[in-house]
């Protein structure tokens with residue numbers, strides 16, 4: 001096994017599947033199935049989930065809303081996704097705990113690092129909801145921060161693209177994929193892996209990132225087993 005403790009980052013948009021908004025049940029079940037495969041292998045799994053399928057503060061601001069207000073709404077959106085994912089995981093008999101960066105004691109534990117680590121050691125999947133709890137950040141930043149705090153071996157960024165390319169492969173047919181790239185080369189080439197705050201946090205704390213296609217069943221297991229899947233940034 002290449003990685004013993006991972007932080008899996010899933011975007012909110014990925015949960016939409018082929019829908020235009022909200023949560024696609026088939027997609028979330030497919031994700032839960034992949035997560036179960038690695039839990040069964042004994043990998044410790046923490047998850048940060050986005051909220052872009054429901055609400056984003058930046059877009060709300062463009063519509064005239066106060067940014068801070070919109071960002072808090074975005075953080076609440078991540079909790080809706082986190083609860084949906086929790087339910088999908090539990091439907092597959094996976095033990096889970098949801099911890100929120102904004103206190104919501106009826107539905108989630110507060111974020112307590114030591115408790116999160118304890119859950120992981122006991123084989124529970126820990127979902128971190130509500131991002132960092134602060135406006136002007138993203139769930140990518142939350143993923144970097146939590147991964148460093150719990151001493152994860154890696155951040156696995158599950159997307160619909162199978163890695164990092166020289167250009168956007170959905171727009172440029174000549175785009176070439178990297179199997180491996182350094183943090184410095186990502187900066188030098190101006191590639192978009194995560195937002196800069198999140199990315200810099202990973203670089204400064206020597207936390208590798210793997211960007212891979214989460215929509216292909218079995219890929220998550222292949223990444224944790226060390227197969228060449230996606231792009232490794234280190």
Ligand code: UDP
Pocket residue numbers: 010011012013049050051052053055056057058070071072073074075077078130131132133134135136137138139140141142
């Ligand atoms: N957000 C925030 N602080 C955080 C994490 C998220 O304010 O620490 C808000 C922000 O408005 C963001 C929204 O929550 O747009 C949803 O998160 P994100 O856009 O990162 O989700 P994703 O793109 O992964 O679906």
